[in-house]
Amino acid sequence: MEKRGQVSQHESMLKRSAKGVTFLMFSQLFSKIVTFILNTLLVRYLSPRVFGINAFLEFLLSTVLFFSREAIRMSTLRIKSPVAASSATEDDPETDDAGPGVLQTAINFAYIPLCIGVPLSLVLIGWQYSNLNEYFLSLPYFKLSIAMIWLSIIFELLNEPFFVVNQLMLNYKVRSQLESIAVVVSCIANFSIVYVYENKFNGSGIALHDATKQEGIAILAFAVSKLVHSTALLCCYYYDYLTRLAPAKKFNISPSKVQLSAGTQPYYLQSEVLQHFKKVYLQLCFKHLLTEGDKLIINSMCSVEEQGIYSLLSNYGSLLTRLLFAPIEESLRLFLARLLSVTSTKNTKLSMDVLVNLTKFYLYLSLLILVFGPTNSPFLLQFLIGSKWSSTSVLDTIQVYCLYLPFLSINGIFEAFFQSVASGEDILRQSYFMIASSGVFLLSCWLLISQYKMSLEGLIFSNIINMLLRIGFCGRFINAFYKRVYSDPASHDSTFLLNFSNLKAVSLVALVIALSNYFLFGVVKTFGQLSINAIMAFGLLSLILYKEKDIIRSYLKQSKRDEVKDA
Known part of the structure; x- marks a missing residue:
């Protein structure tokens, strides 16, 4: 019975992780579709130079966030209850790691990114700002844009306690929903600022069109969107905490000492x-x-x-x-x-x-x-x-x-x-x-x-x-x-x-298709050629599915068993 319990727990964890992939995938799909539409609309208004400086600001933001929080996100995955760790054996069922002590320890760790991010962001942004091209420094609203990027970093780091809790509890669905909301709101803010300025304030013709102010507004819109994203995400996470997590009283959202029993030494980390x-x-x-x-x-x-x-x-x-x-x-x-x-x-x-x-x-x-x-x-x-x-x-x-x-x-x-x-x-x-x-x-x-x-x-x-x-x-x-x-x-x-014999066979067919496609059409130039390529891609995909039919059949059977258990 114990071994069966262990297998069931492993299957449950694998199933939840598979569902997590689905939630994260659809969240990414939704977010990328929204940003894809946004970029498609903005690319007709903005020059490559504006996209370049926005990419630079994105680089600053992502660099500070990575150095501040990524190591903590990975390290908190290894938090486990000392009781579970000491009592677990190879034949015992796996103990659920996401207990109250584990969650509180993770929250304590989640405040470290803020301590790293504040000084790091000031140093990195200040250093890069002093080395920027004079043209960008002279753009309207550029200093305000830099300040908003810094604020967005701080608000992003304030999200970490909520993030690590949902990560350890495998709450993929909640996280995906909240991040999708933040992406939509930020994209609306970005496009609205650019669109309103271009259609309401920026005139047409050489005499009326102000290219310098247009670029300044575009950079400001990007900075506003980042600040809106981090603020919206923080508000959503906090609302979710108040309505769903706080009533359970499993942890404090502020740093608190963890004491497993009366005879043990309390600790933060x-x-x-x-x-x-x-x-x-x-x-x-x-x-x-x-x-x-x-x-x-x-x-x-x-x-x-x-x-x-x-x-x-x-x-x-x-x-x-x-x-x-x-x-x-x-x-x-x-x-x-x-x-x-x-x-x-x-x-x-x-x-x-x-x-x-x-x-x-x-x-x-x-x-x-x-x-x-x-x-x-x-x-x-x-x-x-x-x-x-x-x-x-x-x-x-x-x-x-x-x-x-x-x-x-x-x-x-x-x-x-x-x-x-x-x-x-x-x-x-x-x-x-x-x-x-x-x-x-x-x-x-x-x-x-x-x-x-x-x-x-x-x-x-x-x-x-x-x-x-x-x-x-x-x-x-x-x-x-x-x-x-x-x-x-x-x-x-x-x-x-x-044994990758199936992959070898598929690779050989793929090579023949690639060479035939290159010598017949080269780079696709018409919708007819695109359609032929789509047919060939479908054929290659069908071959892959046929070669791996045993794995696919096994996965489908396992999914049916899971559905029966859930019912």
């Missing part, structure tokens, strides 16, 4: 989690510098117009990655951290089976992107951009950007696994690796951008090299992890080193 936070923080700094390093490079080596083009590509080109891959990676990271908090062979094997299936899914989707992305993306993108972008190289650059997406996505899932199970020694080892790979990235950027004059294409190829290095490191870690778990050669069929 778990020492083990605090030590993990210190180790992971430095590693995440290197990771972020690599992840966001393209923005640092583009700010120093490329023009403002090129920055705008790259911002547009990041929004449109990575749409699929952000909609689909990011929710999967986040749910996988949370699922593995909760599952592997109690050491057992069954837990580890389940985590590896999940990773195998997700890796195969990623590889199949990467094939579709590589075969049909470069040839179809320019034709689709040209309908989304206005005449102000016609003289740029954006349609050529997006073809190269499509080659980058598969590496970005596969690296995401491998690093999600690494972050969930890595020890302090593993994290330190990856930090050293990040230092070396940073040097390789900077060297490749210098060669391709400065020496070979490849501009944005050089930056994208440098990122591909960077992703390959990171995939190799995490792949080696996963392989070593697999060898420790599966010592029996007979169990190889259910391990990470799965």
Whole structure:
């Protein structure tokens, strides 16, 4: 009965994580559709230069938030009840980690980002402001825009106690709903300011049209939207806390000491989690510098117009990655951290089976992107951009950007696994690796951008090299992890080193389709050619589904069993 209880709990956790992927995916889909529509509308009003400075402000905001809160978000996943940890054995059912003591400890940790973010934001924004081009400093409302960006950072960090509680309680639905509301409100604010100014105040003709004020208003609208987003999210989280969480009285939203029993020493922070936070923080700094390093490079080596083009590509080109891959990676990271908090062979094997299936899914989707992305993306993108972008190289650059997406996505899932199970020694080892790979990235950027004059294409190829290095490191870690778990050669069929014969067959067909498509049509130029490509994509997808029919059938049977249990 105990083993059955353990299996049921594992199935329940996996089921909740799968539902979490769905909620996060639809939230991302909704948010990206809204921002996609917003960018499509704004791109006809704004120049590449405005998109470039907005991308720079977005970079400042995301950098401060990442350095302030990301390590805490990852570390709080490892909080567990000392009672559960001491009593858990391999044959015992897994204890629910999200108890009152765990939640209160997580809330205490969640105030650390605010302590980091306030001084960090002042230093970083002040430093970057002093190095900005004089043209932007002279724009109307620019100083006000910078102040609003700073306020939005503070309000975002005030959301952290609510975020970590919902994260530990696996409240994906609540989080998705509240974040969607904040996105909608912020997009409405951004577009309304630009639209009202363009149609009510900014006249037509050389004598009446004020281009300088137009750019200042556009930057102000962006800053207002960020402040509205963080404020709306904070209000929504607080309302949810008052109506749903506060009546249960499981925790205090303010920092409070945790005392498990009368004879134990009260504490604010778990020492083990605090030590993990210190180790992971430095590693995440290197990771972020690599992840966001393209923005640092583009700010120093490329023009403002090129920055705008790259911002547009990041929004449109990575749409699929952000909609689909990011929710999967986040749910996988949370699922593995909760599952592997109690050491057992069954837990580890389940985590590896999940990773195998997700890796195969990623590889199949990467094939579709590589075969049909470069040839179809320019034709689709040209309908989304206005005449102000016609003289740029954006349609050529997006073809190269499509080659980058598969590496970005596969690296995401491998690093999600690494972050969930890595020890302090593993994290330190990856930090050293990040230092070396940073040097390789900077060297490749210098060669391709400065020496070979490849501009944005050089930056994208440098990122591909960077992703390959990171995939190799995490792949080696996963392989070593697999060898420790599966010592029996007979169990190889259910391990990470799965027989990928189906993938090989599909890849061969994909290669034939790609070569045929290239020699017959090249880059798609008409709707007829686009339709033929859609038919070929459907055929390749059908082949993938046929080859993996056993896994799909097994998943459908499991879903039916879950429905019967719920009924």
